[in-house]
Amino acid sequence: MKQPVRVAVTGAAGQIGYALLFRIASGAMLGNDQPVILQLLDITPAMEALQGVKMELDDCAFPLLQDVVCTDDPNVAFKDADYALLVGARPRGPGMERKDLLEANAAIFSVQGKAMNEHASRDIKVLVVGNPANTNALIAQRNAPDLNPRNFTAMTRLDQNRAMTQLAQKTGTAVTDVTNMIIWGNHSSTQFPDLYHANVAGGNAMDKVEQDWYENDFIPTVQQRGAAIIKARGASSAASAANAAIDHMRDWALGTADGDSVSMAVYSDGSYGIQEGLIFSFPCTCKDGDWSIVQGQDINEFSQAKLEATETELAEERDAVSHLLP
Numbered sequence: 001m002k003q004p005v006r007v008a009v010t011g012a013a014g015q016i017g018y019a020l021l022f023r024i025a026s027g028a029m030l031g032n033d034q035p036v037i038l039q040l041l042d043i044t045p046a047m048e049a050l051q052g053v054k055m056e057l058d059d060c061a062f063p064l065l066q067d068v069v070c071t072d073d074p075n076v077a078f079k080d081a082d083y084a085l086l087v088g089a090r091p092r093g094p095g096m097e098r099k100d101l102l103e104a105n106a107a108i109f110s111v112q113g114k115a116m117n118e119h120a121s122r123d124i125k126v127l128v129v130g131n132p133a134n135t136n137a138l139i140a141q142r143n144a145p146d147l148n149p150r151n152f153t154a155m156t157r158l159d160q161n162r163a164m165t166q167l168a169q170k171t172g173t174a175v176t177d178v179t180n181m182i183i184w185g186n187h188s189s190t191q192f193p194d195l196y197h198a199n200v201a202g203g204n205a206m207d208k209v210e211q212d213w214y215e216n217d218f219i220p221t222v223q224q225r226g227a228a229i230i231k232a233r234g235a236s237s238a239a240s241a242a243n244a245a246i247d248h249m250r251d252w253a254l255g256t257a258d259g260d261s262v263s264m265a266v267y268s269d270g271s272y273g274i275q276e277g278l279i280f281s282f283p284c285t286c287k288d289g290d291w292s293i294v295q296g297q298d299i300n301e302f303s304q305a306k307l308e309a310t311e312t313e314l315a316e317e318r319d320a321v322s323h324l325l326p
């Protein structure tokens with residue numbers, strides 16, 4: 001039996017938390033042979049609700065779940081954590097743009113970055129889900145100077161999964177026929193879903209769809225899907241977001257499939273001309289618990305303009321929170 005690993009989840013009493021924790025505890029994220037200890041963080045007024053979630057986790061009698069810690073103290077939640085899923089944040093309501101959330105959520109992520117810097121495993125793998133996810137990840141990373149910046153990532157896997165289904169439905173194929181479906185940039189309406197490098201049933205995706213559908217239907221549908229869910233449900237996506245978080249962490253920990261790449265917002269090393277230090281979604285492969293950016297893809301004029309637009313937005317978000325970046 002493997003040694004248990006410690007998985008910190010913030011915002012654990014929230015909607016995404018409720019769809020996420022049971023799957024982590026079941027082994028869906030780290031494998032059926034990996035025992036876990038859950039370290040759950042939420043704010044003080046949510047402690048009673050969090051205790052209720054813990055009672056339900058207990059009542060599942062998950063064989064892999066060794067302990068559940070509930071706390072309102074980030075220093076406790078991140079103690080020796082091997083993985084952290086930073087979900088806790090104020091979600092976007094109808095009519096709100098992500099930028100409206102920047103200031104409100106920025107403070108949360110600087111505190112949590114500092115707590116990880118002090119208390120977490122030096123190899124911690126951090127996934128930021130709470131919006132604006134890329135910039136929250138940047139704030140956490142910059143507040144954790146003793147940790148490797150490569151340990152901090154943000155989630156664009158939900159956008160990738162959305163894009164895969166749209167493409168499969170359009171081409172009359174199964175989602176399992178779609179590979180290398182990459183989202184570049186920010187988890188926002190400037191994200192760039194790239195069909196030029198995606199494959200459907202072994203052929204290039206752009207050979208199977210019309211340019212007009214790609215530009216005027218597919219891209220806006222994927223970019224606006226979060227807002228469409230909020231409009232329909234009156235609340236932001238939760239189960240699909242939790243599912244994408246599981247996908248992201250599982251691939252990072254256990255590796256991506258041969259011949260496939262996945263979308264991960266990671267610390268930019270300047271690849272594809274993207275400013276170094278931004279948390280930008282690139283095509284990534286994962287092996288032995290580490291990610292790398294897929295290099296050498298041709299970027300045409302259309303794609304280049306899209307990459308620049310989403311990079312500009314991320315640079316603006318970074319500048320708007322510069323007072324929180326040490």
Ligand SMILES: NC(=O)c1ccc[n+]([C@@H]2O[C@H](COP(=O)([O-])OP(=O)(O)OC[C@H]3O[C@@H](n4cnc5c(N)ncnc54)[C@H](O)[C@@H]3O)[C@@H](O)[C@H]2O)c1
Pocket residue numbers: 010011012013014015016017041042043046087088089090091092108128129130131132133155156158159187236237238241
């Ligand atoms: N990246 C993505 O693809 C994606 C997708 C869906 C939602 N989201 C984002 O995920 C976040 C959570 O969504 P939700 O639906 O679970 O929201 P929710 O309001 O149901 O839950 C958020 C939880 O976070 C807690 N929280 C607030 N401040 C905290 C703090 N300082 N420390 C710890 N916990 C804190 C709240 O008490 C609440 O329990 C939102 O920011 C939402 O916009 C991201």
Ligand SMILES: O=C(O)C[C@H](O)C(=O)O
Pocket residue numbers: 091092131158225226227229236237
């Ligand atoms: O768009 C939002 O605010 C919610 C979330 O990020 C989503 O993509 O569903």
